[in-house]
Every structure is written in C-alpha cells, then in structure tokens.
Amino acid sequence: MVLGYLKAILRALESILACPALLASRSSRRSSREGLIQKRSLQDLEREISRMLVDHLTTSNLLMMSAQMQRQYQDKLQSSPHCMLPSYNHTLPSGNESGTYLALDVGGSTFRVALVSLRGRHQGVDGMKIIRMTSHTIDEDVRSLQGTNFFDWMASRIKATLTEGPDVDTPHHTLPIGLSWSFPIEQTSIRGGMIQNMGKGFNCANGILGQDLGDLIEAACGRSGLDVRIDAIVNDSSATLLSRAYLDPCTTMSLILGTGMNAAVHMPVSQIGLEKFGSRDASWHAQADMVITNTELSMFGGSVLPKTRFDDQLNRSHVLPDFQPLEYMTTGRYLGEIIRLIILEAIETAGLFGGNIPASITMPYTLDTTFLAILESDTTPHMTRASLYLEKTHAFNTVPSFEELCFLKAMAECVSIRAAAYLATSIHALWSIGRVTEENDVANTTTMDKTTIACDGSVINKYPGFRELCQSYIAKMISEKQHKGQIIPEIHLEPAHEAAILGAAVAVAVCVS
Numbered sequence: 001m002v003l004g005y006l007k008a009i010l011r012a013l014e015s016i017l018a019c020p021a022l023l024a025s026r027s028s029r030r031s032s033r034e035g036l037i038q039k040r041s042l043q044d045l046e047r048e049i050s051r052m053l054v055d056h057l058t059t060s061n062l063l064m065m066s067a068q069m070q071r072q073y074q075d076k077l078q079s080s081p082h083c084m085l086p087s088y089n090h091t092l093p094s095g096n097e098s099g100t101y102l103a104l105d106v107g108g109s110t111f112r113v114a115l116v117s118l119r120g121r122h123q124g125v126d127g128m129k130i131i132r133m134t135s136h137t138i139d140e141d142v143r144s145l146q147g148t149n150f151f152d153w154m155a156s157r158i159k160a161t162l163t164e165g166p167d168v169d170t171p172h173h174t175l176p177i178g179l180s181w182s183f184p185i186e187q188t189s190i191r192g193g194m195i196q197n198m199g200k201g202f203n204c205a206n207g208i209l210g211q212d213l214g215d216l217i218e219a220a221c222g223r224s225g226l227d228v229r230i231d232a233i234v235n236d237s238s239a240t241l242l243s244r245a246y247l248d249p250c251t252t253m254s255l256i257l258g259t260g261m262n263a264a265v266h267m268p269v270s271q272i273g274l275e276k277f278g279s280r281d282a283s284w285h286a287q288a289d290m291v292i293t294n295t296e297l298s299m300f301g302g303s304v305l306p307k308t309r310f311d312d313q314l315n316r317s318h319v320l321p322d323f324q325p326l327e328y329m330t331t332g333r334y335l336g337e338i339i340r341l342i343i344l345e346a347i348e349t350a351g352l353f354g355g356n357i358p359a360s361i362t363m364p365y366t367l368d369t370t371f372l373a374i375l376e377s378d379t380t381p382h383m384t385r386a387s388l389y390l391e392k393t394h395a396f397n398t399v400p401s402f403e404e405l406c407f408l409k410a411m412a413e414c415v416s417i418r419a420a421a422y423l424a425t426s427i428h429a430l431w432s433i434g435r436v437t438e439e440n441d442v443a444n445t446t447t448m449d450k451t452t453i454a455c456d457g458s459v460i461n462k463y464p465g466f467r468e469l470c471q472s473y474i475a476k477m478i479s480e481k482q483h484k485g486q487i488i489p490e491i492h493l494e495p496a497h498e499a500a501i502l503g504a505a506v507a508v509a510v511c512v513s
Ligand SMILES: *[C@@H]1O[C@H](CO)[C@@H](O)[C@H](O)[C@H]1NC(C)=O
Pocket: 094, 095, 096
C-alpha cells in the first residue's frame, strides 16, 4: 500500500514537472546554440550508443545478472513491506471449477461488470467464457463521488447488468463475486481489505478510510436489492496468473508490462520470511504450502542492471530516483523518454534535425512508446510510415531525412532489445528461485518441465517482436545452464486476454468450489 501511495505522488509530481515554465530556460539556452559546430557524425554517435546499450547483453552476462537479482529477491522475500508480498490465496485453480460467476473490474477509467461462465479446463478455450459484460466510464462525476456514494453507483451498474439479460443460472443462492481492484488496499483476508486513498482523482475513500472494501460493496448491493457476496479480491498480477492457470496448469507466473510493470509468482511459503505474513492465524499456515506472491518487480535491478548516461539523466530528474530501476528501463512510460534523451544529445552533438529541437519534444515524457513501435515496424524502403507519423505528431522545421529516420530506428531497436533482455533476466531469476527447493526433482524429471507465464500489457503483448525476443533470451539462458542429457526446461510467455475480469471470476470460483 505504501507503493500505491508513492505511485500516486509520482503521477502528481510528473504532471507538475511537465510544466513548460520550468523548461523554458533550458530550451532557449539550447536553441541559442543553433549553428553550433557539429562535434561528431550521427553514425559515430549511433555506434557508440548501441555499443553501450546492447553489447553487454551476452547470455553469460545475463546469467550473472540473474544470479545477482536472485539474491535481491531472496533478500526481499525475508523482510520488506514493499515488495515480494504474499497474498492470501494459496491455491491455483484445478481447472475443474465450474459455474457462472460475477466478476468486477474497477480500474482508473472504467468499471466493468461481467458474467463469466466456467465449464472446466477439459473444454479447452470454451471452458472459460464471458457471457455478458458491460463497461462503464468512470468520469469526473463518478470520481468525485464520496464514500458509500461511489459503491452505490457501482451497485446500480451491477444491477443493470444482471437484469439486462436472462436470469443468471447459478447454483448459489447468494451470487458470489470476484473483484479486480487496481487501487491500494491493505488486504486482511482473501475477501477483504481496508480501503486506502485511491489517488487518480478519486474521492471515494473520503470518510471511509480503513473500512472493509468487501463489506462496503456488499452493503451497497444490499441497498439495491441484490443478494451478493464478495468472495475474492485480486490485483492485476494475481488476476492475470489465475485467468491463465485455469486453462493451462503450467501457469505459475504472470507478467504485466505496459505503461507500468509487475509480476506475480506462485511460490513455496517456506521461502518467505514469517514476518511477511503479518498476523494471519495458524489455520492459514496449516493449509498453505504455496502462495501467490506479488513481486512488485519494478523495484528490483538497481546496482545489478548496467545503466547508460541516458538512464542516469532520467533517474536524476525523476521525482522518485532509484525507486523502480527495472521499470525505468523497460516500461511504456519510459522507453520513449530514453529515446527522447538520446535525440536531445544527438541534436546537440551530432547535428540531428539540423540542430533544432522540435518544440513538441522539449518537455520530458513527450515521446511515447507508439513512436518506437512505429519506427521498428516500418519496413518500407523509405520509412514513409514513420515519417508520416512524425510529421503528424511532432513539429519539425524540416522533414527528417532518411538517414535520420534510420538513426531513430536503430536507437529504438537498441532500447527495446535491452528492455527485453533485462526483463528476460528478471524473469529467469524469478523462475530460478522458485525452483530451488525442487532442484532434486528437477534433475530427475523425465517428463516435460514447462512453465507458462501469463502476460498482460501493451508492451509485452503488442510491441513488435518484443515478447518473442524476451522469450528467446530466456531460452538461451536456460539452455546454457543445462547439462548434457538433461531435459531442457521450457518457459513460455503467453498473452492472457481479459485477464482482470477472467482472473476475478477464477478467483471466486476457486473459493466457492
Ligand atoms: C478434474 O476432473 C477430472 C475428470 O473428472 C479428474 O480426472 C481430475 O482428477 C480432476 N482434477 C482435480 C484437480 O480435481
């Protein structure tokens, strides 16, 4: 919950930092240097930067970094209130759960209500289906609702969804609900948690801080005449893991990589320090030998993953320096910013864009990942697609030349290759620590040794070639460490669709089955 709070501050400060007044002095200083003698050629700069970004990404170096990251994970697994957080739900779905469940997904800008039908893993993709779903924009008016008014709004949408179609065919008298909640809560059980400030402009927590989220929703539904029960509350990373685990029993990890990142892993309770479980009673410990753990992966990698001067620059002007080292080098929020910093240096020292900074990129965080994706996927001989996109979205004095577009493309490739390699390293490390206790079994395995990682988020699922590249780095790292005659373990990164809604449904199904 501390992390969620810090993230909210971060967002607020980022928007303050983007204030043009703060940057005006800098850009005028820059533009007064127009006509500066060019210090080096663009090709020379390109060679230097690409060496810096990708030359060290050899399999043996990545394995060394993985070993160091494993030590960081082990350390935080023993004691840290911020990352490697064990959830309450210790059971993965058997794949035999069935029934119709109500799933809710409350995010920053939409509230979704879905009826999900589970019919068993043996049915293949038909085993898990959204049979009805409504999506409701959370606009300013909704965000400003205080206290129980927000939950009454939710209840009215739930009721509308339920009464919209044929009656729900459920064996349960009281309709069980699973909830994906993308805001901080201090979870106190699988079905409850104390509500915290939500950030993102929401007023809901006003006057009800510390009250139980599950109770609040049930009470609001009661006032609307709905007989429901919140049985499970999950966050994005556990929802993603659960949604995929229902169909594929090899799924024991999830990865979110979009604007931000996170990962969850199903791991042995014995590897986690006792103090990390808080005040759970003995019955929880008696039942659980494995637990879904929210890694908050973004916070790892500091002092392990080599940085460039551009990363240092980004870190220095960041409102939370050193807070999320891996995130700063891999997620959608930052890939574009790294490229922007490279572009600024190239303008200043290698005459890119005739030495002029396009007005649209003088401010931090003004180049988004879409720009990188378009450059990388443009295989037209003159890069006309990328050129058109640039013309449409950014103001240039003169249209960038083909040579300049090639420079931008090469830089985008290097930045995304490094992101994929660092991500692969962090996943390999996570996978490795989960196996420590099973090592003997592993050595003796004669059957398939396969792990599926459920993936959600725009970068991992949509950025051209990214998931495949990450997958191939992981495969190289694994095979390098294998001895002759051993079965080579496999890790598969698989996209999870509608993970928040389906994961919430699976979570509730696991609880009532
Ligand atoms: C699921 O059901 C199948 C078929 O009825 C059965 O063979 C299997 O053991 C069940 N699995 C679990 C984990 O209950």
